[in-house]
Amino acid sequence: MASLPRIAAASSSATVRLMAFIFLRWIPGHAFVPIIFTSLAVYLSSLFSLLKGSQLGAQRVAKDAKGSTKRSQEPGPANPRDSVLKTLLTGLPSARSSLWTWITALINIAVALLTLDFLIRGLVFYPSSDVAFSRIGYVSPTTANLLLREPDSAQLPVVVSYQELTRDPANWIEEGRIYKLDNTTDFTAVVTLKNLKPATHYRYSLSNNKTGTFVTVPRPGSPAANRISFVTSSCLKPNFPYNLLSHPLRVPGIEQMTSTLGKLPALLRPAFMLFLGDFVYIDVPLRFGSSLSHYRSEYRRIYSSPSWTAGPTDDQAIDLPWIHTLDDHEIANDWSQGNQTAPYPAAADPFIHYHVRANPPIPETPFAPPDDVTYFSFVNGPASFFMLDTRTYRSEPAQDNSTILGSAQLQSLLAYVARPEPAGVHWKIIASSVPFTKNWQFGTTDTWGGFLNERRTVFEAMWRAERELGVRIILLSGDRHEFGATRFPDPSLQLSSNELQPHTSGFGLHEFSVGPLSMFYLPVRSYRQTDDEDVTVKYAPDGNSKFGLIDIADDVEDLDPAAPAPVPLRSSVLTYSLYVDGAIVWKYRLSVPLERDAAGHAASSTAMRVSLLPPGRVLEDQLVAEGWDVLLKTAIGRAEEIGNCVAKKATALYFQVLDRVQREERLD
Template identity: 60%
Template sequence: MSNWLTIATALSSAVIRIASFIFLRWIPGHPFPPMILTCSGIYLSSTFLLLGPANEEPAVEATQAKTTKADKSRTKPRKHGSTEKSFISALLIGVPSKKKVFATALNILINLALTGFTLDFLYRGRILYPTDDLSFSRIGYVSPTTANLLVREPHVSNFPVTIKYQEATQSDTDYWTEEGKIYQLNAAKDFTFPVTIKNLKPSTQYRYTLSNNQTGTFITAPQSGTQSANRLSFLTSSCIKPNFPYKAFSHPLRILGLEQVSHAIKKLPSLNRPSFMLFLGDFIYIDVPLRHGSSLEEYRAEYRRVYSSPSWHEPADERPIDLPWIHTMDDHEIANDWDKGNMTHPYPEAADPFNLYHVSVNPPIPPLSYATPENTTYFSFIQGPASIFMLDTRTYRTTPNLPNSTILGYAQLNSLLAFISRPEPAEVKWKIIASSVPFTKNWRVGTQDTWGGFLDERRLVLEALWRAERELGVRIVLLSGDRHEFGATRFPDPSYELTSNELASDTADAYGIHEFSVGPLNMFYLPIRSYRQTDSEDIMVKYVPDGNVKFGQIDIDLYDGTGGVSDVLLENLEGPHSVLTYSLHVDGKVVWKYQLSIPLLPDEIGTGSKARLPPGKVLFDEARLRGWGLQEQIGYVEEKARIFWDDVKERIAPFLNWERKEMRVD
């Protein structure tokens, strides 16, 4: 019996320690909490039994205890090093002993502390920081003459809520313009209300104030056709989980990534201050580490919990809440790898708070939408030199890897193709397409959840992108998130018939449409490498998996060849160019910079010929790839598993397609 108890104690102690480290510092997966709590119960029970009276060692008879002088002379004193080794061994094994009281007590305290940390991570924020009373305001989409403002106010005593604004150059005592009043809010919309502040001046900083003591600032977009419209800066990222990696003495709702964004903005010159954050999904993690429910209230509470983070207001002189945020949806705002349509539970419950907190102050829907406005969850807007299309890759998708699989749905696909082929105003030189999941198929883990599971539709979109670059005089950039890693990929136009050197992953002549996929803003990453190039269709430009906080900074500016800092970086360009610089921030540092450009002379672009746009160039690289080097094995296993699963799905495809039509409104 004692031997079995010893084995149970040692194993449960080892599981508690290993699983706690993985769960709290590495990846907060849902299998770990029940594993840790179960093993904690086993450990405490077996420890009690081992130390209890039932396991008293039998008394040693006095005659057996006597030793002769010769025996004593042969007995050697125990060395200090041996005692130290015994103590460390006892700590590592975790088995209690009445002879090693201190080591036993320390073992029990360590395992109890790790169990407590697990419970603290799971429940402290939920129990000690309820969000029903959350009152806040934030800025969403900002145009040259308007600003969308979201207000949440649950306290009846604060109504009516008056909204006022003024230019930031005015003093607080100067005249304020009243936009309007909110007389009542109720639980039907979780006490939220979107307000559009109108009649604003382009390229002007404003402050706003609400009668419930909520305040903030924002800067309007430039007017098209003006000099300032040649420039645009913005940020992009994805994936937020408060207080991860876990820190015991940190606020349970702290989001370090938000604070690092603000510190990065403070270091930028005023001309490069970002106009907005383009956030590409997984704003909440409803199912990580544990799903506590799938009700409407549970989903709403998750959004309130993120917006209750003190990090939105730190530091006070550059608050993240004052940066306009615009959003797309991804799976963890619904359920992991969601592909069951927009009428299946829990999608309706998940979509409600996403619409209230994000869509209500997002940019407008595409002007040529192929669906009714109330069923359109993708957005399009022009700001400065860029025309941006924000995809919804969750709401309308079907099962991947089938002959007629779709990630966008009929209406959204046609809206996207119309956007791609649409001629833009003369000042717009960039089309930017934002997707919550990567276009590249180079991620060998979970490929079917990306555009890699919808290769026919991806090919259709890529052909439209290549054609647009050849014929419209614009350059196209793809932005995505989801992977908790950074990957830059290029997709060369086959019609250019590039040489093998030009198709190499490490070439200086990086031709093709580029994708920059980045995340997380505050979440885990894995040292196991999952990105791997397998062909000449998706060519790796850069892969940076490490970092719990990652975001991209996009700066578009006009290079006219007249001198300045840009000459050092772009000395090989002749004539005026519009230049896009992508800067990768990892854990508070810029580790990689990359540049794309497009010539502005009419005879160089838009001719329909096969003249290539300038290749991308690496400007700065301090990112070092470290890890376990297991990508080959992971890719092999996943590809074999996918082949088997694809075969199974093809056999049941007719049933799946019928079911999908019943569960998806497009």
């Protein structure tokens, strides 16, 4: 029978190795860290106890061999049949060689040190307080927002200049000079380059040797304004999955995306990145502080990553304009306590300086003082955008009066949805950091699934806008580290049960939720359709790097491809391409007919629905069919759902029994 120290050594050794593997390669959750180091302490204590016992046993055996008449009752030496493989796999001491005993111990110590390296190498060796960089944010037909950071006072004043790439290289235009940068803004500033020409390629240059390029947006109403391409994703964490030989601030997903986009034809090159939150993870794997300096340092470290300038000079991530929304890990996990409670004020400071000031303008009707607004709206080509802030103004979820937007933002969104768009704008794109669908069964209340009353109000306004304004509304979101395409059919369409089945394309508002750009993904299935309100189109959970490429262009589209005689019609067509780990795996198409009769109906004899908008359809699907392992992954993914259900029923039963006992006592 195995002794207690042997059981403790073997079990703690297995725990160290398994938990570290999960932590470093699968999910860098904060719960794994104390388990790993506690298990290591238990293992080392148990190992020393076994080694000490073996030495004592050996001494007693030697004494008996010299003539002692009494056999020792203490443990003897380890089993001589113990193999080297057994020692390496179990962590138990070897009877054959002390060398292998120390090797297996060093393996566990090394695993713990790798965990420690992932935790603190970037934090300790790359405080990034001296990082200087520049990037482009929001770009319009005539302006571009340039964010820069320069902590070295010897570089002041910073002179900002720009020029057209096709003009005389010596012909630089000075936009301005920055004479002061200090700690109040973490040494950042935003300069707006003005008086630019639409659809023109520019280079900017700073006197501190920072430079970059950008392209302005086409003039509204011009032929070039009929097309736009952009990318969207969310969630990034440096050096994950962990690689000992990698730079601790390297972001593999950024490099992979940049390389992939660099191979696209010129027409598909994205105009910007719409990044939907979790740009920093202040609390993953561990929160080392909640002060202003801690939050600022996380932003500086991300912008210190070598991944921004990896690859060819003409195809670097730093030259792609990024615009940002806010999510929970930039504050605290599942944040729902408003904008006054700590640590929100400290978290908001770098988000404002590094992102908000370079973002698009606020909506025309914000229904709040402009300085208090962190939601944005802009037009680019055939689409208008509304970028929601689903963290700053939200209240506690799953209550009758819960709000995810707050009163002012809700009114601003409803005004935007109801507003007719200028000629040539056929799409309203609404970006949310968290998904609209309630199909995610893990952490549902942190999404719009915890604010269903407000969601219904927003959906009714969207359905009405699609019917009355002749535009199509697309929802984009992130947060979940998975991809999910969902449609929300207008009840007035009265679709049949077959049209509401899971994994079908068709009618309705469409949401594309994608992430992470560079982070873990869940090895279980957590998305499942539960009713006919949220209809699953596609679910793709796997992949450490996922992003969507959205391309909108005029084309000829069959109004109903399934009809016996399809009717080609000039349309504005949106194509969504899902990329997983650098490869395109799924494509989906939606369209808006551009030719309408005097009554505003699509020019076709085909019997269409009330919405007048054609159904979506799958163009390409390279995802592997689900196999036997999906059943196991789905069962594990439903563990929280089942556990919550059991807990609720048990609690309800407890209070029923308690209430009955109290009534009987009163009767007595």
